[in-house]
Amino acid sequence: MPMFAPTRYTTDASAEGQQAVKTAAQALVRKRLGLLDAHLANREWILDRRSVIDAYVFPMIRWASGLLPGGVSDLRNVSALHDRLAADVSVQKVLASEAA
Template sequence: MKLYTKPGACSTADHIALHWSGGEVDVQVVDSADLKSEWYRGINPTGSVLALQDGDFVLTQNAAIPGYIADCFPDACLGGDGSARERPQVSRWLSFVGSDVHPGFMPLFHPARFIGDEAQHDTLKQAARARLRSLFEQANQRLSDREWLADARSVADAYFYITLRWAELTGVDLSGIEDLGAFRARMDADPGVHAALEAEGLH
């Protein structure tokens, strides 16, 4: 199983999950030039991150890959404990991060895709930061009485952690959201997280 990841992108969450899985970690770090290359488009024709190659099976899209990693390494319990209620909890928080939080950063990363007038970009970004703040407050409430988004550490936590790093980079105000800070500290101290960040040159 080989993961193609771009440093700091959502693929880094899957890199972390691979370290948590207990399996062999085979990761190739790619850059913007690689994404446009013929060899990479042979793996992922869209030329975007990310891609996971497992023998002759290639999987793309971060909506699919975390669950695949969890299913391939069930002993790590990254997709829940196998119960009827726990797996949907992980899926619920993966969906929250992938469908709500992650897209919320797009106006900050690529404002021109939303408004052509550069004079309006600051207004757009301000609105995006406010929206993200409200989403992070929801997650903070969830973390007020627990260490992880689901009942135990899961692939959802790795994905959510990456968005917290994006928040720091893009100036989203997380002041006063204390349980998020505790979650971030736990993740920063995690050996698997540290290994993935170091491999991607993010330390």
């Protein structure tokens, strides 16, 4: 069983029960990213300057973009943070290395 399978969080093994866990998790992630989106209003970075927390959240945004229905395109500030970080030459090198 995968480490993060819905069965880890419920005893309901039915397809409906598994989907309910997945839906609840997606809602929680979207809520947290919504808080981040609001925090980023009128800001370029999470803190007053670029910091390690921006680097930490970058893979979380990438993960959410692929797993949340509709991605994060509706979270304008989160998407802008992602794009700023993705444009960094060092980040591009790491992503290219991962892809290879």
